Amino acid sequence: MFTAFKQVFDRLSFSRQFMLAIIAVLTVGMLIIGTWIGHLIERNAVNRTAAISAVYLESMSAAQLTDWSRAGTVDSETHEDLDRIFIDGPLHREVLRFKLWDTSGRIVYSNDHAQIGHIFPVQGRLAAAFAGTVQAQISDLKETDNLPELVNWNQLLEIYVPIRSADSKVYAVAEFYLSVDKLKRDILAAQQRSWGLVALSTLAVYLLLYGLVRRANNTINAQQLDLRNQLRQLHSVLNENDRMREQLHEAGVSTTSLNEEFLLRIAADLHDGPAQTIAFALMRFDEFAATCHGCVSSQGEAPHELDSIQNALQSSLRDVRKISSGLAIPGMAEMTLADTARRAVRDFERLSGQTIKAEIDDTLGKAPLAIKITVYRLLQESLTNCRRHAPGGSPQVQVKKIDGQVLLTITDHGAGFDPQAAAVGGRLGLAFMRERVRLLGGVFEIDSAPGRGTSIRARLPLSTDEMIHV
Template sequence: MQISTLSSEIAESLPFERVSFSHQFLIVGSVGLGIAMTIVGIWLGAETERAAVNRVTAVSAAYVESILAAQLRAVPEDALTTQAMHDALDHIFISGVLQRKIAAFKLWDAQGVVHYSSDDSLIGQRFPVDETLASAFSGTVQARIVAREQELATGGQDAGQRLLEIYVPIRISQSDKVVAVATFNHWTGNIDREISSSKLRSWALVAGVTLSIYLLLFGMVRRANGTILRQRDDLRSQLLRLSRGYEELEHMRRRLGEAGSATTALNEQFLQRVAADLHDGPAQTLAFSLMRFDELVTALSAGSGAKETSAPDVFRVREALRSSLEELRGIATGLGVAGIADLSLAETVDRAVRDFELQYGRTVEAHVESVGVETDLAVRITAYRIVQESLTNCGKHALAGALCVHVQQIAGYLNIEVADQGQGFDLHATPLNGRLGLAFMKERVRLLGGTFVLESTPGCGTRVAVKLPLTIKESIVV
């Protein structure tokens, strides 16, 4: 229990754990989707640029190849280096229609020798055959983006532009043999603008799709987080209820132990009182009767004065035995109530009042109202004991004054009130636990889930008020 509590405290102390699940997703998801969006955007940009270059390469290569094919259709292979051929190519690439579209032009042979160039200083020079040039001689059109060389700048062109370098295989005399490779550098101004526009649209599409996915996922996570929070609150409420229930069970267990101890102590005190009553009452009387009976037997056996002594002694023995019998009946009445199971609540209260009136010879003003509802036997027994013990205390201590018993049913509860106008007593000077009868009454009422109130003032009488539930199936408390 301590370990789990400590781990939960440590987890709650971490900054990230104090953030809700939806906010965690907001942070982690934005970073993750941002990285994914960047990767996809870069890849789409590269693919867009590659597609644009390939498209322009194909169109430009076909256009240039068609012009060169018309120019070199009937020219033999060794005529590529003649002055007439140079003049014809100058007319096309330097002063012709391709002047503003092509920044530079070269004509290579398979050994890397430049047979023609728009830059006269390069004619006749030999360069290493790189992979791109070799691939072009194998019959494949090649293209690549290169940085614009400063010497290629011409009037009206942006010195910061890049160049698209295209390698076009040249075939003459209706043959598939590649006799030369034409290399020309194409201005990329329009291509760059098209690529930039395509990249911008690609990035916008990727960003829109990513944002839509992110918002959709965030909405789902937020709703799930709400469910989790509600379930967590429900679990906390259930845990709180279980904890309170456990505390109540512990409290009830302690109260049960206390009630058991109190009941044991009260029973022991009650047994001691019964033993004292038997010893001081019927036992003494029976001992006196037995002693007088022995004297009577002795006198009768001696035959001396039997007639003079037998009659009074027999009368005294008879009275003593009768007194013992009455005392035993009184004690038995206090121990049990015969036939109470067959009585109603009103009859039970009336019997307790009549028993008191017969025993003490005093009149009780009894009022029993609205008690026609069927009640449990335990409630009737407790009501009898409350009225009996309260009236008995009145008979013993309230030697004068009126006695009143008031019983009524209100809202599922039975209210019992017994009052006298005797001398009363000081509750603080005489604790409740010091009076066995009052302690028994209070314990009986508490076990049935009722309330017990005792009011008394010296010189103003005593009042006992009890409130009991009519049914005790769910009302018994410990």
């Protein structure tokens, strides 16, 4: 039951939850305040009636009991006077029962003569009256001394009034009973008015809170609507950014592949163009040199000049072939990523004559061509920089797979440099490496300082799907 109610409550809007909670709190508060005020009204009405009746009856009874405080008994004359007041007089309609108690708990007079002489313990409200305070309450007549009254009535207003001597000492207590019918009607009318006032006050507070909460709820709803609109616009912008980023990565992958194809074309053009032309020139030059080998100028310098031209042509041919071989990476499409990294290290070792300490993860299998090209060029450029700027630095290479990405680390123990100064100075090799990695959505880092070597780290995704989210 409670769980079902909680589920229904949780589905309501915040403003409705608040208003239901306020209704519950105000209702409980109204019941508590109304009940408390009702008890106060009843108590005050009883006390007021008791006070008025006590003053009136005390003045009447005290006049009849002037001599009793000295004698200690009610004589026949006093008895008759009391009968005239409470039995034959007009008070018998208001005072339904009257008793006079002495300090021993004996009823020395009652308008029900059968009760005269009965003794009861002095306790409760009777004891409090002998202590000097007026006592009053609506009684259900359950006490033992009220059994005769219980025969005729269900409830009566029971009042105890202390009677004092001239020296203010309480020597007797007058107990009388009044009808509660009129008093209850007055109390009920006052309680109804108080409940009405409490209900109106509660309703006014509720309406005030309802107005405030409704206005706040309207403001919150308007803000939520505005936020939802802004969120939709933001999602639209983010989706557009994702599309643009995806296009950028696709462009990066395409650019890397196209650049490699461009380099292959340049390599082929160099090999088939200038290299062949220079080779043909050398062949013809050899024929010309053989024909003119015996020719000597007046200064005797012809053979020397011919040797210089031949050496220059051979050097140019070697350079063109070297450049052509460096631009092209034949067979890369069929290689795994690990084989590509090993190929880059072997090519550098063959050209430089150095031995490289390399740790290459064999689990690096197939990868997009753009990734393999970038790994090869990063290793090629980094190792070339190590040989150029740290010839005795003993470079180390580490290529491993971490969380679906390939991590390249190239370290040397050379002189090192300031990366910020190198960036300002325009080192194209570092700039090209950084740009290659960035185009594929990777991360490129340089850790170096003068005197402590250099470490280059690059992290690249292993698939084009991951490139979009890197």
